[in-house]
Each structure stands twice: as structure tokens, then as C-alpha cells.
Amino acid sequence: MNAPARFFSTLEPLRYVGRDSRDPFGFRWYDRDQIVLGKRMEDHLRFAVAYWHSFTWPGGDPFGGETFLRPWMHGSDEMDLARAKADVAFDMFRILDVPYFCFHDRDIAPEGKTLKESNANVRAIADIFAKKMESSKVKLLWGTANLFSHRRFMSGASTNPDPDVFAYSASQVKNVMEITHELGGENYVLWGGREGYETLLNTDLKRELDQMGRFLNLVVEHKYKIGFKGTILIEPKPQEPTKHQYDFDVSTVYGLLCRAGLEKEVKVNVEANHATLAGHSFEHEIAMAAALGIFGSIDMNKGDAQSGWDTDQFPTNVEDTALAMYEILRAGGYTTGGTNFDAKIRRQSIDPEDLILAHVAAMDVCAHALLVAADMLKDGALQQAVDDRYAGWNEPQNKAMLQPGTTLASIAARAEAENLDPQPRSGRQERLEALVGSYFR
Amino acid sequence: MNAPARFFSTLEPLRYVGRDSRDPFGFRWYDRDQIVLGKRMEDHLRFAVAYWHSFTWPGGDPFGGETFLRPWMHGSDEMDLARAKADVAFDMFRILDVPYFCFHDRDIAPEGKTLKESNANVRAIADIFAKKMESSKVKLLWGTANLFSHRRFMSGASTNPDPDVFAYSASQVKNVMEITHELGGENYVLWGGREGYETLLNTDLKRELDQMGRFLNLVVEHKYKIGFKGTILIEPKPQEPTKHQYDFDVSTVYGLLCRAGLEKEVKVNVEANHATLAGHSFEHEIAMAAALGIFGSIDMNKGDAQSGWDTDQFPTNVEDTALAMYEILRAGGYTTGGTNFDAKIRRQSIDPEDLILAHVAAMDVCAHALLVAADMLKDGALQQAVDDRYAGWNEPQNKAMLQPGTTLASIAARAEAENLDPQPRSGRQERLEALVGSYFR
Amino acid sequence: MNAPARFFSTLEPLRYVGRDSRDPFGFRWYDRDQIVLGKRMEDHLRFAVAYWHSFTWPGGDPFGGETFLRPWMHGSDEMDLARAKADVAFDMFRILDVPYFCFHDRDIAPEGKTLKESNANVRAIADIFAKKMESSKVKLLWGTANLFSHRRFMSGASTNPDPDVFAYSASQVKNVMEITHELGGENYVLWGGREGYETLLNTDLKRELDQMGRFLNLVVEHKYKIGFKGTILIEPKPQEPTKHQYDFDVSTVYGLLCRAGLEKEVKVNVEANHATLAGHSFEHEIAMAAALGIFGSIDMNKGDAQSGWDTDQFPTNVEDTALAMYEILRAGGYTTGGTNFDAKIRRQSIDPEDLILAHVAAMDVCAHALLVAADMLKDGALQQAVDDRYAGWNEPQNKAMLQPGTTLASIAARAEAENLDPQPRSGRQERLEALVGSYFR
Amino acid sequence: MNAPARFFSTLEPLRYVGRDSRDPFGFRWYDRDQIVLGKRMEDHLRFAVAYWHSFTWPGGDPFGGETFLRPWMHGSDEMDLARAKADVAFDMFRILDVPYFCFHDRDIAPEGKTLKESNANVRAIADIFAKKMESSKVKLLWGTANLFSHRRFMSGASTNPDPDVFAYSASQVKNVMEITHELGGENYVLWGGREGYETLLNTDLKRELDQMGRFLNLVVEHKYKIGFKGTILIEPKPQEPTKHQYDFDVSTVYGLLCRAGLEKEVKVNVEANHATLAGHSFEHEIAMAAALGIFGSIDMNKGDAQSGWDTDQFPTNVEDTALAMYEILRAGGYTTGGTNFDAKIRRQSIDPEDLILAHVAAMDVCAHALLVAADMLKDGALQQAVDDRYAGWNEPQNKAMLQPGTTLASIAARAEAENLDPQPRSGRQERLEALVGSYFR
Numbered sequence A, B, C, D: 001m002n003a004p005a006r007f008f009s010t011l012e013p014l015r016y017v018g019r020d021s022r023d024p025f026g027f028r029w030y031d032r033d034q035i036v037l038g039k040r041m042e043d044h045l046r047f048a049v050a051y052w053h054s055f056t057w058p059g060g061d062p063f064g065g066e067t068f069l070r071p072w073m074h075g076s077d078e079m080d081l082a083r084a085k086a087d088v089a090f091d092m093f094r095i096l097d098v099p100y101f102c103f104h105d106r107d108i109a110p111e112g113k114t115l116k117e118s119n120a121n122v123r124a125i126a127d128i129f130a131k132k133m134e135s136s137k138v139k140l141l142w143g144t145a146n147l148f149s150h151r152r153f154m155s156g157a158s159t160n161p162d163p164d165v166f167a168y169s170a171s172q173v174k175n176v177m178e179i180t181h182e183l184g185g186e187n188y189v190l191w192g193g194r195e196g197y198e199t200l201l202n203t204d205l206k207r208e209l210d211q212m213g214r215f216l217n218l219v220v221e222h223k224y225k226i227g228f229k230g231t232i233l234i235e236p237k238p239q240e241p242t243k244h245q246y247d248f249d250v251s252t253v254y255g256l257l258c259r260a261g262l263e264k265e266v267k268v269n270v271e272a273n274h275a276t277l278a279g280h281s282f283e284h285e286i287a288m289a290a291a292l293g294i295f296g297s298i299d300m301n302k303g304d305a306q307s308g309w310d311t312d313q314f315p316t317n318v319e320d321t322a323l324a325m326y327e328i329l330r331a332g333g334y335t336t337g338g339t340n341f342d343a344k345i346r347r348q349s350i351d352p353e354d355l356i357l358a359h360v361a362a363m364d365v366c367a368h369a370l371l372v373a374a375d376m377l378k379d380g381a382l383q384q385a386v387d388d389r390y391a392g393w394n395e396p397q398n399k400a401m402l403q404p405g406t407t408l409a410s411i412a413a414r415a416e417a418e419n420l421d422p423q424p425r426s427g428r429q430e431r432l433e434a435l436v437g438s439y440f441r
């Protein structure tokens, strides 16, 4: 294996070069210290690199194998390879100068011969992380447990028909939660890749929902027990790998949380591509999470509009991204959350540079989008249009309809008595779309 | 106008003719009095004809106008036409010998010059219905208010930015609820065709969800006030006519109900085509509603697997329908609910006979599916396979994991101590699918 | 009816105001006389307004009726209304100062009592158009016959099982072709809204394809007979209103043309929303048409990424539009084609201003996109990357493989002899996407 | 490695047991020697097992690894493993008693160190096949080359920007074509898994279409050169693994063939799941291929109606399958084609029995569907309905419209002169669907 720190030819941390530069290895929009709405751009965006797509995916797809041939994926001592991978990863964090990263336990350390050994492997690499984090400024946005890749999870983790898998998952989650806590992670994420079904014919839906609710409660209790101050996040996804996933979308997760009594305890990590797979726009899912009081963090990526699976591509469209950023700003911005690039380069992008340049371009898309969204917010014309549209609800008799005391009968009586004949007013969609367009200059 | 009772050439009520008959005007599978799982087939299926598709849709689509040229749609006195329509409708109920029908207020009576007059028109036709129902055995499965066709509802009913539309809707709902109650209706349905948005840019999501939750509460309170013993049902649909509808699917409705404190008060009317548009199977939505304790009734139809809109076709596939029927039987069958044909003939099916034959064929598909589903249930092999799969959860230490007292830490400790290494077991999907196939004989 | 020319409050033709203006009634990007790649912007874009969406659609959808209440849609004398509509339409052309418009026969004139009278009605209004066109600079991009709205076409036009509908369609097409020719139209379009099927069960696919091929040949022959120099265009669409439309997408149309021997005679009018409904991107369909030598013109609009039907929205996304514009420029730009806004305002956009502002915003999106696309082309970096990627094919032995003389055996023999072991090279997708992003400044 | 012939517990060839049997290891519908429309059922259906899904897929998906742990996938000598796999495969052919199998070169033999060695490996295993085929009755339906799994094909095979990959592919195809010929294969298939693009930005569409057309011509010429009498087949698929695949659907392939001058030389292998992914029904694609004169063979499977990727599931729905079988029978049945199960068991179906039972159930679905389809054909009522619908076209003046001599003008003149006013007739869709349903007894 070649010295992994040399994996990337570009050794200096990348800088802001301004929008007229044509240097692909510089940021044209992402200027960390630029003040936007009273806050540094870096503190708004809170970028995170995802360990899995960038360092553990070999470039395979359902019809073909490895294309990347990463040096840290070929060798005999798996812990050695894991350490080499960590070197490359932290080298990339340094080059990109991102404030955060995220990981699954199985991304960073190999499965051991036993559960105990597997957990110990994760802890061993986490210790290396701790040292690397001391000497760099990168922080942990969130950790999570991979409860979907190994065949033991093929029928689910907490929702598995086999209770031993539930217990096994508990052990893995406890381990990563505690490591996340120790590394100063700001959130802990649960993604239920296999918490769903392939066929209803072999599935006891109610039982599985109960198991899942119970597991969530165990996790929340453990959070308090260990004093973890971060946020517990669920990442909704409608399907894939399963035919149906129980955390289908933000609204479904809200219902699951209510059912488990956890709607005040757990929030959501909204992924762009999962939003679109669920039949929503990304901004919809963020806005819905905010309206339901459960917005936490995002996985920034995009899907392919013509492909029916989770392509997890780097975002490229500033206009689409600006609408998402606007909803985040309207929701007050992130608290513990951040912008995690749950995005993978295409399997034909086999050069080390591709990995760097994909992140640079995506960070620029987000930075540009943030500036547009900030202008939208500052200008206030959009919000004003919304407020005007609902202004009638500020009148006392109309407010009263939403309060106890009025009844269907009393409202109906007034409607008939006053011979109400409400006249529609233009929804002005095209004007508002043009208004949004006007912030792109 | 020609005498509408003569609209259908087939004047005698249609009979069961047996599966070897080739008479399209007889039932090959639907044998009302056949006992299935201890109950008459008619009492299992509780078929209802939908007034709207069968009697108020002229055959138009977004690219073309009327094709049907129904006599009751052409004339100058709208109340006369409404009465003529009622004659034809009840004549079809008699010919099909269905136990139920369903309607929207605007299906049965024309809009008046004022809200009061509109409501009075509905009541006037309802009085005619009451008489017709006395002299026939047809009953009302449910009534509902049309809060989507008129331009006043273009931006929503209860979720309208204009509070007068909220009040207007309240009046209309109160009227139909009371009429439904008086006609002995067994349910009252809310379908939120316009309760959603076209663009987030002009929408205050939280405010609209609050308005909708409040409206639901007003409806439930009114139910108790008037002593209506039926069920309040919401019919989920993901979109169309709006880009996003707030009652997206069963799981979303469950969340909305929790948010409004109504998860014990309101149930769902699951439509097959709405299930598929939301990215689910019909049986999924029924099973999910049952698991969440909110299953009420169904709108039986099917979508076109290659079309992205609500085609509302009559069901034709016994195998698909049997999976839905099996979930209904597993959920204990209908209480106040039923099998409403929210289905329309294709716009090229312009002969009166097409309307009759479409219902006959669909009733046969459901009856055949019921027989298969009943065999699946009686035989028990499917249920046994599911029970076996989860059998491990019956052991005390596993049951305990789902109960208070255990913690993530205690479960994790046991998993490590016992060195758990759960081995996957076959999900047997193909075997179970073959088993399902074996009930078709 | 109020004087229709007063329908729009904005009476002066709209001007370029520059991108820092906030005036919604001015163009921020569309500067007609700006020279782009050696040509006036107006001559690049060749904008056309579509008569149908803007002036004949009342705002209905499958779940609700008219919302717009246009004065020219309410009155007793249909020809009077048609003349009033023409006044409003040409007033809008004047205000927008667009160079082109497009129409269907039935958009501009009402159906008469007979086929002859219907055709005469169209001619009568066309005569008015001819005068209006003399005194304004607006020209006709294309005309077409509406062979889908009336119930006689419910089972198709040229593909109808009833040969009389084939003949009826021939008469309508002949009339509009000749009128298009006389008005100086630059293309004639065929859109086969009903040329498809609802169910294979009642369809003779081969026979219908033959009928369609024959009809196309009749049209092309007539073009030569009357000396029409414009282009005959087919507008592909996969479905809707039918379940399957025979002109599914560009590639399918190419096959149909080959089958009819017309691949050198007929081109395509590519619509953005039809591209996406067919599972393609807009730029794909344009690029494919260019590759197949049949690119003609475009219907500019966009679909809703989450809706499964033809929403025909005004374009709002510059980045998406720029990719389409780039393919048009790469194909050499339009010859007889143009940018027709086959787009309709949302049914809640009921103010006259909405219609104007939607066009203004869309024209700006296209103008901005053109500038970006022109930069992409001028800079040449994208094209260079493509050329580099295929550079190996310029070597003689590789060129030879594509020429007669080489055989599978000879190529195979060389591959083995030279022990070929081709090494993959990065596809550089993210780098190229970032490069595209760099042209947005 | 355990003796692979013992892999399946069921050692005796499976027999027809009749539809009242509950034995899952017997055929309830597939009765090889039953005469259907004058031909043995086996000769109608011509079942083939696919080597790849059954014997080379380890059960992985994009989110998880191997689940099956097949003994022939774990070992050090790859040729030994390939021989062991062949033993298991032919043992399964024996147990299922299927007449055919299909394979890719890379399914049956491992990649060697050089192209020559790779080809030699395939030939070595093919020699083993030849012996096994002598002592059993199983035949080869078709062979094909895997030009998509290895990273060298990541950017295409014949459409690769690197001409060496074109040459490499030629060598591989030549080898498998000749082996297919020697083994008595009845067809040779080309599936262009990577013949498409991930992004237009790096793609020269016209050049790639030209390369593909040239490659097809080389293949057809080689067919004649070696005297292969079988059929060359292309298997359309819209996308996956690529974003866009050039052989999108049957109609697209027809256009490609015309462009290459091969529409009389090459036919299509239609896969059910590829049809649905392309936005069509399976029966549509078969019927379209028949109408275009290019129907060859089928890959029988089904997709999941709610999943957007190629799930390749075993067929389970007799009604859907019967519609496909009906189109095959209408097209005259197979000549060199057959019913290849391009289907894989779910990754949770890890027992050897699952593989057997999935095939048994699928063969029964097809056999049942064939019986229904044969009844549909024999009865003739469906065909009669279609013929009646188009009967008007048999009249001389109507036939004449489709012949040279008539012109648009002459037809139009007659339409006006005769004052044609065609009246629509019912499309009778629901009646025909009910008629189809009546053949299920």
C-alpha cells in the first residue's frame, strides 16, 4: 500500500478563489468567514463529509463490481486497512477544510469474529479519530450503526423476526452512541435500511412497528443515561433496499414518534434523494419537518429525476438547493444539525481528484444557494406575500373559529346568515417563482 | 328528456348464474347468500355504488370534453335534472341489487344562488332519496361534501387562506353530515381534494395543518352533538388535483390525527388507486391502517400501472384484489365500512350497458377474491408461517426486551455475554407466493 | 363583454430593464437585440405564444371547473367570442413583443354545424389574423389541427377504427395546413393526442400503425403539392390522454418515420414535459433528435418532478433550461423551429397579470439560459472534454473497425493477438457538472 | 466443498401432480405432454433457466452483501468452482426437467489473466456442458457475452469511448457466438447493460449510436459466416445500470435497427420487468414487437409495481401473465424463442429449496396462463370484437384511402361533400376485461 496521505495530489487546503476564477480546486462561492445574516458562512452550512460513500464504497453497482481500486481496500490485515483509510479520510477533511464528518461503525472498522470484537474494533479506530480530531479542527456531526449490510440484518434490525438480532443491534447501537458521545458528536442518527419488509406475506406489521417503537425508546433512555446532549435523529426513506421502509417520509416518522410517545424527543435527518423517492420535493420534507417541530439535520445530495432508485448524487442545481436552504433558514437554521454530503461520485469517476472536486463543487452549490436564500429571507417579499394571503385569519371572528367555543353549527349558522360567497384570489404562483428567480443575479 | 328509468335496457335485477355461464349480465361469482366464514357474501362485501363517477361524470378528460351525453345532463331546470338522475341511479341500484350507495352533496343536487339555497337543494333531493330508500333495500354507506370542484375551493377548504371558505365549508359539511345521519348513513367521509398546496412558495404549512386539525375536531364534536353513531373517515390521497395533499397516505393521516388528538376518533377510507399513487400497494395501506387501529372502509378500484394519475378503473385482477380482501378479513372485516366502487368506466365506454357490466364484472372480481381470501384465512398456512417466523419473541427473555425494566445497556450486555451470532433464516417469499397461488383453483 | 383589448392593465410593450431591476413587468435577461454568438437574441430564441393554454383553457382540472372566467368564454355568439379572443391574444403578443404564435384550428374558431362550416370558421378567423399580422410584427411559428378534443376523436384520428374519422381528420388537416401556408407559417405540427390506445384488448396495433404511417405520407405529399416550404413536425408524447401514445418519444418517432419511409421528411417538436413523462430529460430528447437528424422545434415548459401527468408549467430553472439550450446550439440552433411556450399558468393564477408575468419570467429564464449555453459553447471546454474522451477513435486502425472490410473475426483476432487489456479512464462527471456550474456567474 | 449434486434435497425430477394437490414440489398446472392448441405444453412454453440469477448471484444488493453462501462461490481454484457450479446447475435442470437454459460467458467461467485465457475458460466449461447436454435432454436457448460487469466496460462495450473496448468486446462476442452455435443454441442475445450514458455531458450520442450500429452489423455478418441459423436478439431495457440505455424499449430498438439497416435481421428478447420500467406493459412490448415484425423471445419475470428498479422477480400473477401469453399466441408462438426465467429469488430466500420452488411456482403460473390464453384464442370472442371494431376499413372506398392514388385533398373533398359526421362507438373496455376474466375458471 502506498502512503495513503499521498492519495490526493492536491495537498494544500483549498481556498476561496472567487466566482470569476476558473480554478476547479478553489471555492468560487464558499467563503467560510463571509458573514451571512449575521453568522459566518461555515457556521450556517456546517458541512460534513460522509465516511461511507467517500471511503468505503468500491464503485460497484448491481450490474458490475469494483471500479475504484482504492489502496485501502486491498490488503490482508483489515485493521491496518482501516487505519490507512482513516489517514486518507482525515487528509481529505484537511484538504476540504470541512468542519464535520459522519460515520457508521462498519465504515471505520471491520467486523470482528464476535460482536465484542466488532465493537472493540470500532472503539480502536475511534481512539485514532480522537487523536486526529485533537490535531485538526474537524468535528463529528453524527455517528450511526450500520444495521443493514451484514446478512444477519437481512430481515431487519430492531424489527427482525429473530429477537437475537434485536439484542445484537442494541449492543451495536449502544457502542456507537457512546463513542459518538465521547467524540463530541452533536447528533446520533438511526437509519432503518432494513426496517421494513420485502413482502407483507411473511410480515407481522403491528409487531414490527411495536418492536421499532420500543427500540427507539431504549435509545432515548440511554441517551439520558449517558448524558448525551446531542439530538437523536431518524433518517426517513421510503424504500430501497426493502420494498417498504417503516420510516417512509417525514410525516410517517412523525406518526411513528407519536405512537412511541417520542415526538418531543426525536427529530429527523432529511435526505434530498429520499424526499424525491418518497414523492416529495426536498424543500417539502424540510418544511414539513419544521411545521411538525421535528426538523434536525440534512443529508445533502440529489437523485436523478429519471431514475427510480437512490442515486445519491452530489447536488448541482443552485436553484433547487436554494429552495431547501430557504426552508432551513425559515426554520431558524440548524441547531445541532448540519449539511452532510450523503453523496457518492459516479462509479466511472475513478480518479482521486474526482472525490475532491465533487465535494468542492457541491460546497459551492450550497454556498451559492445559501446566499440566494439569505437574500430571499432578508428581502422579505416572499414572506410578505404569504402573510398577505392569510391576513384574513388575523380578524377576531376568524381567529375565533380556530379556538374552543365555536362549533361547526355556530360557524355554519354564521356562514348562512352572512350569505358568505368567498371569491378566490390569485395564488400568484408564477409571480412568486419569478420573484425567486430575481434573487439569482 | 326520455324517461330515465328506461335508460338501462336490462330491467330485471341481475342474478347469480354460476361460473360456467357466459352471460355477461349475470354474476359468475357474486352469490349474495352464499355463506363464507359464517357470514353471507353480501354482508362481507357490503358493496356500494358511487353516485359521482356513475352519474355525474360526463366522460371528459384534460384533453377532451363530454363523450357520454347522458340525458340528465342536458336540460334547463337543474333540479329537474337532479331528480331524473336520482331515478336512473336508484334504477341502477335496483338492477345491480347492491346494498349501499355513496354520494357528495354536489353529485345529487345543483349549486344554488346562495349557500343556503345550495344546502336546501341537497336536502330536497335527500328527501327524495329517503322515499326511494323506503321502497328499496338500498342503504347509504356514506355521504360527503364536495369541497373541491367549485372555484371558491381552488386554494383549499378548511386549509384555505381565506377564512370565509373555512366557514363556508363548515356549513356544507354540517348539512351533509346531518343528512347522512337522517338517511341512516353508516359513515361520514372527508376527502381533502384541495387540502394541500400547488407551491410551497405561497403556503404556510403549519397554519394550514392547524386549520385542518381544528376542522376535524369541529366535525367530530358535531358528530357527538347530533348523535351520529357512524364513523368519521378520512380518505388519504397523495396528490392530484394538488401537487401535495395533506392526507398523503394512511401513515400520514395517522400522524395528522395524533397531532389533532383524534387517533381514536377518526378512521380511514382506503382507496386502491390512491395507495398505488402514494407508492404503496393497496394491501399495504389496509394492513397499515389495521396495524395503526384506524381501518374503516375502502374505495375499490385500480390504477393503471403505467399511468401517473388517478385513473379510478374498475378492478379486474382477482389475485391483486384477493390480497386486499385477505388483509380486510385479517383485520376482522368491515364494521361500518364497505366496498365502495370509486371507479369510473373509460370515457370511450359510452353505452348504458357499459356502466352495468363494469359493475357486474367488478363485483365478480371482489366476490372471487373474497372466496380466495377466505380460503387463505381458513387454511391458516400463511398465518402459521408468519407466526413461526416470529416464534422466538414468545420466549420470556425476548418478551422482556419489549417491556419496561430492560435497558439498552442490559440488552447489549447480554448480547455480548452470550456472544450472540444470529443466523438468518429464509424469508420464504416465493414459497408463500406459491402458497397464495395455490388458493386459486 | 368588456372591450377585450383592455383585458390587460399593462398596455405598453414590455422592455428590457436589466438584471438589477426589480420591476416584474420588465425583462431582466431578455434583450432582443443583444448579439449572442453572432445573432440577435430574438433570432436565437424565436419565442412563440401558444393560443390554447393562454386563451382557450378556462382553468379546469379533473376535479374542478373553470376558475378564470375569461370574458371571451361567456357569451352567445361563438364567432363573436372568437373575434374577441383574437383581439386579446394579439394584444398580448404586442405587449410581450414576441415574434411568433402557434394555434390549433379549434383554439381560434368554434366548431360549426358541419365539417365544412367548421373549416370555414377557422378560415374566417385566419383572415382576421392575416390582417392583424400585417399591422404587427408577429408571425406564425406553426399551426396544427385539434384532432383530440371532440368526442368523435375519442378512439383516435388517423388511427381510428372508424375510417370516416380518418377522412374527417384529413379534411381538417388539409384546411389548417393550407391556412398555415397562407399565413406564412414556418412549420406544421402533428400531435397525436388520441393516436394510441386505452386497452390493447380492443386494439389492432399493426393496423393502427399502418393507418398512421399512411396519414403521414398523405400530409407530406400535400405539403409538396401546395408548395409549403415549412417543416412537418411530430410532437412526441408517451401517454395522456391515452394510456399509450404511438409517438411515445423521439426514438419511437424515428422508428415510425423509418417504417413510413419519412425519416428525411418529418422532424420532431420536442416538449420538455413530454420528455420527462417518457423517462428522459429534455436535453436528452433534443440531443437524440439531433443525433438522428430529426430535430425541429421545441415546446418549452416544465413538468412537476413529483407529478405523473403533463403539468405544462412555465420553465423556472435556468440550469435545467441551459442544458437544453446548449443541445439546441450544438445542433446548430433552430432553422424553421422556435421556442413555443406550451405552458399554462396554474388554475389559481386567475388575474390577467398572471398570464403576462408568467411569460415574462419564462422568457427571462430562456434568455439567461441562452447566455449560459452560449458561454458553454464559446468556451469549448465541455466539447474539448468530449473530444478527448473519444480521441482514440481517430487512430486509423480504430477508425477502420467502423468501416467495411473489418470483420468480427479480424477484430477479435487482433484483440487476442495484441492481448488488449483496456484500462478504464474517469468519466469525470462531477468535474463536468462543476464546469457547467462555472458558467453561471 | 460438499458434493454439489447433493445441494438440492429433492433429487427426483418433479412431476405434474394436478391442481388439487398441495405438494409444493409438484406441478399443479405444468403438464408437459398436455396438448394445447395442437402442441405439447412443453413445446409451447419452451422454458429456460437462467444461469446467472440462479447460480452466480450471491444475494447482495446495493446496501448489503452476500446472503446465500453458495458452496461453489467459496474456494481458491476458480475453474474448480465453475465445474462445481455446472454440476449444481445441470442437477437443477434435471430436477425441474426444463428443456432449455441460457448463459453469459462470465456466468459459467471465470475471467482469466488475459482475454485469450478468459475465452479459453469459457470454452473449457462449454466442453463440459456439451457432455452434460448429451446425457440429458436440456438444450441451449441462447448464449450471450457479459459486457457489463468488469470495470473495463464501465463506459460501455461497443459504445465505449475507448476503441480497445470495442475490439475486446468483439473478441468476447465472437467466442460466445461460436460456442453457442456449437452447443446448438437457438438464439444469440445482446444485452447492452452499459450501452448508454450516465451523463450527456461526456457523451457523443451520434458517435455511440454509430458504433453500436456497426457492432450489430459485424455480429450479423459473423452469424452468416459461421452458418449460425439461430436468431440474433437484442434485449431492450430503458436504464439501470446506466441512466439511459440505447436499447430503451422495443420501439427504440426498431429505430436503431432501421438506422443500421438490420430490421429484417435482428429481433428482440422482451423482458417483463424491462417493459414496465420503460413505462409499458409486458403485453404491450410483445404486441409492439409482433406488429413491427421483430418478436423473438421473452425473459419472463415481473417487477415490483412500487419499486423503480429491475427487481427481476418470479412471475406470480396468472392474469397478467395470460395477457402476455395471449400476445405470444396471437403472434404465432415462438419460433426460435422461449420463456427464459430471468428472475432471481429474493435475497432473504437463502434455502436451496427456495430456488427450486420459485421455478416450480413460476412454471405453474406460465402454464396456467397459457391455458387461459389458449382459451381466449380458441373462443375467438376477443378477436371478433377487435375485427368488428375495424370492420369499416374493409369497405372499398375506405381501403382505398390507405392505398396510393388517394390524396389528402381527395379524401378531404369527399369528407366535406358527404358531410361526414362520424359518431363514436363504445370502446367496450370493461366488457372486454370481463370477457378476459371469464376465461379464468
Ligand SMILES: [Co+2]
Pocket: A235, A271, A299, A342
Ligand atoms: Co442519507
Ligand SMILES: [Co+2]
Pocket: A271, A273, A274, A310, A311, A312, A342
Ligand atoms: Co440516499
Ligand SMILES: [Co+2]
Pocket: B235, B271, B299, B342
Ligand atoms: Co376515492
Ligand SMILES: [Co+2]
Pocket: B271, B273, B274, B310, B311, B312, B342
Ligand atoms: Co381515486
Ligand SMILES: [Co+2]
Pocket: C235, C271, C299, C342
Ligand atoms: Co406540447
Ligand SMILES: [Co+2]
Pocket: C271, C273, C274, C310, C311, C312, C342
Ligand atoms: Co405537455
Ligand SMILES: [Co+2]
Pocket: D235, D271, D299, D342
Ligand atoms: Co433479461
Ligand SMILES: [Co+2]
Pocket: D271, D273, D274, D310, D311, D312, D342
Ligand atoms: Co431485468
